[in-house]
Amino acid sequence: MTKPLLMGLLALGLIQSATAQTTFPRNGVYDERPGLYAFTNATIVVDPQTTLSNATLLIRNGRIEAVGANVSLPAGTVVADLKGKRIYPALIDIDSDYGMPEVKTERRSFNSLPQLESNKKGAYYWNQAIQPENDASLLFKADAKKADELRKMGFGSVLAHAHDGIARGTGALVTLADERENALVLKPNATAHYSFSKGSSTQTSPNSMMGSVAVLRQALYDADWYKRAGNKEQANLSLDALNRIQSLPAIFEANDKLGVLRADKIGDEFGMQYIIRTSGDEYQRIDEIKATGASLIVPLNFPQPYDVEDPWDADNVSLAEMKHWEMAPMNAGRLATANIPFALTTAGLRNKSEFWANLRKAIENGLPEQRALEALTTLPARLIRAENQVGTLKKGNVANFIITSGNLFSADNVIYENWIQGKQYIVNPKDGTDLRGRWRLVIGNQPPVQLTITGKSAEKPEYQIQVDTTKITPKVSVSGDLITMQIQLDKKKPGTTRLTGYRTSPSNLAGDGETPDGKAISWSAARAVDTPTSSTATSATATAGRSTTSTAGTTLLYPFAGMGNLSKPQPQTMLIRNATVWTNEKEGIVQATDVLVQNGKITQVGKGLTAPANATVIDGTGKHLTNGIIDEHSHIALLSVNEGSQSSTAEVRMADVVNSEDVDIYRQLAGGVTTSQLLHGSANAIGGQSALIKLKWGESPEGLLVKGADGFIKFALGENVKQSNRSDGSGIRFPQSRMGVEQVYMDHFMRAKEYAKSWDTYNRLSTKEKASALAPRRDIELDALSEILAKKRFITCHSYVQSEINMLLKVADSLGFKVNTFTHILEGYKLADKMAQHGVGGSSFADWWAYKMEVKDAIPYNAALMHRQGVTVSINSDDAEMARRLNQEAAKTVEYGGMTEEDAWKMVTLNPAKLLHLDNRMGSIRAGKDADLVLWNTNPLAIYARPEKTIIDGAIYFDLQTEDARRDAMQAERARIIQKMLTAKSSGSSTTRPTPRRSRMWHCEDVEGVMAEGEEDGK
Template sequence: MRKLVWTLLGMFALSTAGMAQQTFPRNGAYDERPGRYAFTNATIVVDPQNTIAKGTLLVENGKIVDAGTNVKIPKGTVITDLKGKYIYPSLIELDSDYGMPEVKRASGGRRTGQQLESNKKGAYGWNQSIQPEVLASELFTPDAKKSADLRKYGWGTLLVHPHDGIVRGTGALVTPTDESANAALLQSKVSAHYSLDKGSSSQSYPASLMGSVALLRQTYYDADWFAKGGSATETNLSLTAFNQIKSLPSFFETTDKLGVLRADKIGDEFGIQYIIKGGGDEYQRIDEVKATGAPLIVPLNFPAAPDVEDPWDAEIVTLAELKSWEMAPSNPAALAKAGITFAFTADGLKNKGDFWTNLRKAIEFGLTKEQALEAITLTPARLAKVDDKLGSLKKGKVANFLITSDELFSEDNIIYENWIQGKKFIVNDLNAADLRGNYDLTMNGKSAMQMRVTGKSAKPDYQLTASDTIKISPKVTVNGEQVTITYQPDKKNPGTVRLSGYINGRDIQGQGTLPDGAPIEWSAVLRDTPATATATSDTVKTGKPTPKQPTPGDMGKLIYPFVAYGNETLPKAETILVKNATVWTNEGEGIMENTDVLVQNGKIARIGKNIAAPSGGRTIDGTGKHLTSGIIDEHSHIALLAINEGGQTSSAEVRQSDVINSEDVNIYRQLAGGVTTSQLLHGSANSIGGQSAVIKLKWGEMPANLWLPEAKYIKFALGENVKQSNWGDAARSRFPQTRMGVEQVFFDHFIRAKEYDKAWKDYNSLRNKANATAPRRDLELDALAEILNKERFITCHSYVQSEINMLMNVADSLGFKVNTFTHILEGYKVADKMAKHGVGGSTFSDWWAYKMEVKEAIPYNAALMSREGVVVAINSDDAEMARRLNQEAAKTMEFGGMNEQDAWKMVTLNPAKLLHLDNRIGSIKAGKDADLVLWNNHPLSIYARPDFTMIEGAIYFDNKADQEKQAALAKEKARIIQKALAAKSKGAPTAKPEGRTPGLMHCDS
């Protein structure tokens, strides 16, 4: 119970001057008295490091005046005795769309029409997903229903912004009050917001994740150019606004750990440290996340237990799903242990009450209460640079605080009141008596029955027991001090006993009426208050059972990558001596029998016979086996999160390196087929595609450690795909629509690139640049200029001879070279011209008849091109085929009579030459990278499989270890499945396994 000391002023509902709208006229009498409140005898948690026992909090005009044990309380103050209660700062949310208009995403795709230009009216930028001019403060409209829900769970301040677009404008700091927008808006233009999601934009570009990255990068460069003189050339309200918001705290929304690294890479390019919203899986790559230096906003949206009761569901559930459910609650503790700054968000939770359930779970998994409190109060205030106003209960700060029954993170805690800007919002009745315990109930002075009250004090459960056998669940209503109890004592003789009374200390007494109308006197005397008198209900009374979650004590281990066949530790380069193998050198020595190869420091150290094993290394017996260099796939689309950016005729600015998916199981599967290097190509959606990413298949490493940045390539395309003949009738807006138009695309873009390159060279040659304006940086033309300067090389998707000739003629006339024609199924018709131009061919062994362009393909194509002096590779363009490229190479022996060494070079040395990496890979030679495969049979045999596949001296696939991995995988899945079944039986929320098999990507994906 609380004791109220009222003064004359305190008899009225007081308004705070801080919330008064001074410029607004009022219809009625004015009340300008200060809202002055004192809360005494409370445990005041000022901030995570400072707590005041039996303290007083003094509030006036919506601000905290003082907090301490010797606070002088002025006259005219409303005093509330909070003995036994707690006061905490209210929660701060940094990622909210509260009060923002609903985002209606564009529907359809390339088959429903093409919108190439922005439909936004005004002198804004060209792309409607770039909206730096948007002000959340102008869009903000309070929502009474949502604000009440937010207050109920403890939030007092929210940083809101429209979750729409790649550049989303500025965020506003608001409070969830029932006041007008003028009163609820604390501060405008608090933050700048970014993502890689185009949102509601219906424009064709960007159509991919890599396109979003390129568009954001180009916007930064355009804004810089605009600020340094470009504004004299054009008016652009978007670039003006973009330059204005760059100095604000910059928040970047991502969805997973790879997204965190991707966003940070963009920030590093432009000298910006983003505050990054992650996906809650950062624990899976904690070292890499820490290395970004980025503060994080972390969701508490833990996965539900996979529902694997049905054996079929248990069959399709992935190891990643199971381990994510088991380990996700450990994410906050892992971040804290790593010293990463983070704040929590409730974004993504359908039920806000789950925020507290999951936060308590995070504490069970090792997060301290101090760290938890900091992540919901002080840290978000600091990240938004409003810690001078919010985040703690120090003097001068906004009076946003909670009054609670217990420690904030206690499962039994009740939020009584949420004070926002010095105004009280009641969540639960602070005066409600805690009736939990065991009572002796008497009627007319005689013992009648026992009453047991359990559950939470704000929502107790009642049970009456008579004669130790009859149990009755009464209906009980408590209104302040008044208690009403009704029940039916005997079902055989229906009738209702009605009891009314009042609380006297911890006992209850009053009068009542029996079913026959007879009056009675009754009382319920408290016998004891057992600690076990609790029931299921969450902290803030959602009325929902506390879900059972995995416990930290029996978690499995992290694996890299966090999918099936991941490693508990990453492979490391070793000193290895392979003895007595048949060595396919791809060099002048040819195939060497009974030969040793020594690997040291990631390189091939020696090749010969009777090499002595160095100390500290290990020896592998290669007797009867074949050692080759690793297979190189010149044309692949594995390990990518996006393949095509088809929103424009040219997408030379996009980079496959921005969307490498290091967790694609096809990396591991292709290692099992002897592949060590792959060129990840853009698709064939447009004439000039995106920049390639050449990677080594280092299973378990992150994208940056797979990528070979020195291999600079770009995808071009010819034929049906680029002129959109197979896109449907709606695709009739984007140029080109004919094969003639494709030729014109190349002429136009390279003429522009020549002029662009010259402009930059002229500018860079100036001795005095002070009075000169630098050309506008254009990422698309940068890539094309690199081609002209022989710094980037073309791989061109091609089929028919007429177009192959066309592109070579365009290249010859404009002074650049085509490096590789890929597919090139009619290459046999123009092989002599290809050899003269100096272009290589990367082809299929025997694909044909899958569309009109390939109707004249023949299986002799590779051999015929090779005989004319063309460097020829056999590629996959297919995740499944890449696992047996050795067999595809062998087909050239059957179709064309290639000898075995030349056939083998088509998947090793020749693609290395086409990728300009033959100085490092493609053959077994001292000094080259130790990318090696030990085959159990002749490598061109259908029976051959790798004993191991090595990259730079580290074994990334081992056939024997793979058998052990499969057994361990089955055991680990079975363990977690049993855990998930047990969780379901205890009431945990569940979700059906997704069971989705990733699609295999091709050029037109």
Template sequence: MKKAFEKPVRALLSRCITYALNQHRSKWLLLLLLSTGSYVHAQETFPVNGIADPHEGCFAFTHATIVRDAQTTLSNATLLIRDGKIVEAGTSVAIPKDAVVVDCKGKYIYPSFVDLYSNYGLSEPKRGGSAWNAAPQFLSNTKGAYGWNQAIRSEINAADLFVADDGKAAPLREVGFGTVLTQQPDGIARGTAALVTLATAKENKVMLRERAAAAYSFDKGTSTQNYPNSLMGCIALLRQTYLDAQWYKSQPAKEGINLSLQAWNANQSLPQLFEAADKWDVLRADKIGDEFGVQYIIKASGNEYQRIAEMAATKATFIVPLNFPSAIDVEDPNDARFVALADMKHWEMAPTSPAAFEKANIPFCLTAADLKDVKQFLANVRKAIEYGLSEQKALESLTKTPASLIKAYDKVGSLEAGKLANFLITSGPIFNDKTILYQNWVQGNRYIIKTDGWNDVRGVYTISLSNGASYTVNINGSPVSPALAVLQQDTLSGHIDINGKLVALSLPLSKNSKSSIRLSGIISDNSWTGTGSDTSGNLVKWSAIFVKATPEKGDTTKAKAPVTVGSMYYPFNGYGWEKLPQQLDLLIKNATVWTGEKDGKLENTDVLIRNGKIAQIGKGLSAGSARVIDGTGKHLSAGIIDEHSHIAISKGVNESSQSVTSEVRIADVLNPEDVNIYRQLSGGVTASHLLHGSANAIGGQSQLVKLRWGQNAEGLKVTNWDPFIKFALGENVKQSNWGERNTVRFPQTRMGVEQIYLDAFTRARDYEKQGAGKRRDLELDALVEILHQQRFITCHSYVQSEINMLMHVADSFHFRVNTFTHILEGYKVADKMKAHGAGAGTFADWWAYKMEVQDAIPYNAAIMHKVGVVTAINSDDAEMARRLNQEAAKTVKYGGVSEEDALKMVTLNPAKLLHIDSRMGSIKVGKDADVVLWSDNPLSIYAKAEKTIVDGIVEFDREYDLQLRTRIATERNRLIQRMLAEKKKGTPTQKATFVPDEMYHCEDLQGGHQQAIGY
């Protein structure tokens, strides 16, 4: 009885579905269709409230152009699906009797897109409830057996939090997505991401893989914990967690249960996904990955095209966003002058990003992430194609590549047997401007995106009226906007309006006639019927018979001219190079040479530079193949070395959250695009010692760099040098100038600062004695290096009592303080510093800017120098560093230091303090060719650095600088005109906004700023 009843019900249901597919505006029939799909493979553990219906949906999409994958296109093919999966896609598919046949003649079928970066179905993470003026939080407030830091959330699983949301799924489906990898973007370790479809169904049905990837970033997210509060702290925490997890895996009993580290270790077998905030973060993440044998999939930011060679070197696969910036409203010139040239160039060049990845053979996929309006996604894909991305690579990056990356290509990403029935039906090639996306099928369920134009009625028809009249009409135009012409001796333009299966026609009979035949009816395949009225208003019946297809006209659309953009600059600002300068052999002739050695100052002398080194010093040297630079009337000195600098550092100079942060590294956060590199080259600086700030007793590890303008972070670093670390004393360390909320971190007194040092080195000594199986502690590793004279201290200092205290602590643990910096009371304790072996890096004449510098005097440097302390003049300030030659000159006035010794305070003496005087700091055969050609005596206020040479490369040339200023003005004007043209066309624009650069001093917790006008 059941089988006898089932057969006619299925037949009826099949006919209803067929009718529903043709009647796109019938809402109740659409619901019927979708409800049948929802029964497919219903979970048997879920009870049914009513009568179970095990009906299976089978559909055959015929006569379509099927794009099975980016490499394979089938013409006049059939896609057969059943039970939410693909049965077959081909040109000779046998259609089952129970299949609902959908004629897709003239249409294209593509795999639905896959997005690997989404938070679909997950609520926005909320920051904890601490008040704005709450005291610092040193440990995690997460309840349970979890790790110590809230930013490590490896135990979080997106699958546990996921809730299907059709309201948020619909916009993604409407631009072609059928599957997304969703994660909660919160924290440095973000736990696992889940792979889900965008179908309208229960969570258990749309979830394809609950643990599909592990996610990371350098953003601490909603954590209310103080540590980390800088980028270098975030990197240090990530590095330490890798080590802790390895230790925990081998020594679980020592830690007890740590669910965060357990989850971390469990997640390592998954694809590893890393979100980078910019191109430099990509390289930072890749370096961490290399340290621990992890190859990340990198979620890019959109500016990686600016360093595409470095991106290729990572060997990573990228998830590339299409968040192209809008043109900037620069109509008001007062607004325009605040917009950096780099921002203008990024607007123009950002759409080239996907093409840059393709041309560099870097695997990538595209994402809708970061778009303010997801509806712009397809338009931006088309824009990327216009800017050089191939259509094949665009499709691959939205289908096969993301599916393969997440190990789900067996389920999605192409139209092959056994995969989910996730596909798109379009009016033409998916990336054509005029193509319509009609439907997006997800897991065999249809989602209508647009109905207009589904039925292509174009062609030649004979219309017959019941009064005996007959007319031939040609319906042309586009499927969405058809046009009608009555074919007579004179072709007359009529009107046609189609609404689903309903059609209305208006047929003029002559050019000047004010009346027309008006008809309405129903479209049914190639035969139309209905009623209407003739020109006299008489009622008539009518029918239309299809005669032939309208011949396709050739594409008359003018091919778009190739998009041209400006040149790439290295670094990406107005003063960047279009091509990095090369090392040259140079002969500087007839200059006054300040050797900084026992030879002193040599008049009318030549210096030959070969292979980046000083090769010869003398008179009448032969140039050979070297480029000759006339130094007549000019002065040549060694390049200035700034022993205390904070330029070229990203996102925080202080990890100020704890009293001891020796695990953080300036080397991790170099910013090679800081314009202060170029500005300081213009002042003769060739090397800078980049220091952590002075917020804690033991700060971070420093980095010595050469000012190699245009190089990446690794290219700036000086290799094979003795590593240093920043210590600090005084007000900053005990937080007396931090405000009332910062009264709980130890120490709060100068006495407590001493105890911090004693405790830290005691812990380091005990740590070193531990045997095999100990937990590696990066904080203590650095302190052990100090105990063994493998790392050297530069200490922020002012007050003589604390200076004496730290030397006493160092003597107690048998190491020495290498350099006291600032040291404005150094003149009081210079004899003790000499006995200890400490050097000094000081200001020429800064004083009275806070309480502990009231006793500073401008004779300080001269007094320490005369006592025999190696003394350098440093900057601690990006602006002062451009005039360190003049700061050194002040010691001639204040203290009577000789000119040559004064110049050594910014050349050879800082080299001695940094243990690089065998390589830099003076003009001597065999040393690095870091030299400056001055227009005058380098201690004169009139002296200008005409050429600054680093390793034999002319990094700054004053004549070329004038050319760059002209280039900047020309390029700015060109881009302003382009933006004005965009605004005139009605394209949305963004407000011109001043974006300050980062510029740090010792005491900055969140950074100082400078204007970015012009460059």
């Protein structure tokens, strides 16, 4: 479209809203024009697979009427000649808060008064974070400034929703035109939205990631109950809305790569395939993410380089952070290579102006242009079932398109116009005044140099000249077609070269000038542009397949952390020869013995064994071979430890928050630990369900879990439960006394008995009877407690004081359940006979005491005294550092209590295996058991003992021989990336100042998101 034609259209008033039909009255004369526009001689990208040359696009009343090479134009059509230009579908962002009210969040301090119940008035769900009744089309209010910003980037429509809460309600597909809201909403109630964040809710529950998972799961089960029977008993607007939105495409906002897996697990439980909004680190777990089958919404929020000029500052940046800075631009390309469907979003960007630069960086790092276009047009439209409205330039779709100078993804490309619902929005004038792009500049008889003109807009360009490796910033002034430049071409020779000239065409500049010594010269500049395709093609652009993959820094680690593996360790056939073997069986400690490992199992134990073909032979001469240490009470590898919002949170699962990237896994492998029970904390009387993991450094959270293990759950007694540490009056949650703790158990188990009875009655019905009966409401908290009554889930109870331990034993006897293990139990020696009679085990510290009032009676002989009464006793850590030396903790029982070395060793191996019901698989060295082994340099109870190899299921996860090489490689990788960051800073890149971080080591009493006064957030 030429400038005169454009001005003519504006003068005639033809550029108007194309919605001819309206329910709004008008104050004045009705002017209903057909809105007929034709754009001819253009290269038209109909969709990412179809590009037409010298084609015509015809629109009528905001819709596409025709597209092709031979389009008949009706009378009255306004024609614009776009020879040499391209037309693309306008872009779509399906994760936007455009037009939504601001979400204000409030962080509680340790001394805040808890809000135990919802303060939302009305017939809504019990938890404020569940708000599926939110309707984006009702909340939507157009924002002219934000719309203009997005239009200039090439976007024509967005999926807007309120980013607030766990169940967030529905999203609405809206356009970015400047019309009334009712004309902008293309598709109300287009999608359903979920997240793990409670958002603006000030309610105490949930206070953890695992709590968020449980709240959402329960809400979904409640919605099912409400649909079947609950709506006859009560009105609940939230559950009613939750049922209504179940048929919509569902988008789940995940926090990171592990959040993607967590969200998909919830979807699997409820038969939903979520579209998952990611964080940009999916490449780190791409195999597991591909296995979910989920489509993704991927941000382009690449981190800035860190300012690492100060070595002390550099020490505050982890290797994972450094590598993510380097590899984040590769994320989209790797997803494309793995054939994982994804849309791209502007969400998460520090500044929306970074979008195109980051997208082009992604293309340079392996993202094919065709996939990029799909991710911004057809795929987002398909994911939200709006492909018959937006995303392509096919007949009948909304007339949302952009007019460009050339290839959309070229750095030289200029977006001239963005047409939305048939209405024109000028982004950059097409008359050639936009000089942004690359130019070949020739000054006098000097060799050509590159002039690069960039900038957020044509009105504020930025200039840079590249002479060899030197970058020069000229002083430039533009007035209409006239252009002047002042340049110091040689920094070694003072003086300015002055140039004056004019535009001879949109792609050429020319003029005269004068060198610093007064010599007259001529100069010229030609725009470097992409050549448009000359024939109909089946690709999005002439260079659709073009991508340049960077080869530097592409090495993944499993996990993506310091000391991560280059590949996941695999089981080996191995023969460990001539070692002193601590069997933990009737054979005891045997000398000069061989152990054969095949397919992850111990297959033979004996002397003079023959190594199979291709077996790895390990010389154990002078060394001691044991099974792996088992930690009955641990809090490592978790994203949170306490859901302390209620007295009972039996519904939460530690498996939902396993953090496979925690370096404590590797550190404990170096201490010979192979298996841990990850327990809920002690913030409430009934805590959450345990996760039993093997420390397979490099595996995903699911890959760490011990398959087929019994279920366990954490109970707690004492000071933490009754909130003794909240003496300021903010502790108002029941119970507030040790007597109240007993009542909590009685109340909850009585309810669980009734709940189990109701399900038993229902399950006894015949198929015909069930058809007319109503199933009880599913309660995932009572499910867990019912499993205890049915001996399908087992209690590990945090305990100290004799009187409370007696209390729980009496409650258990009266209600017909058993306590499996008392953990901590530093007063176990006072009632060890009763423990043995009840059949309960004890997991104790070796010599901790006097760290709070209720442990003042602790003695170091506790473990030995319980053992002598026939109690199965283990020594636990409850501490990430102590777990690295549990062998020494076990040795203390020899000193304090006279335990034999074999019995002492069993306290960190076979006995915890018994307490966890895993002794049929682990805890001793016997044919048929899991090959979880540790090769020590000396007697494992010695203070100088150190693991040389730690083996799990036949795979070596820690090897002292390679430890130094791994550390050297890690330091070399850090050094390489630091140099790259220094180069980036010297080249003008914005940087981020490193901030000290410490990994949070969880303990029993820690609560996620709530900090004591003066405490730093270690997350």
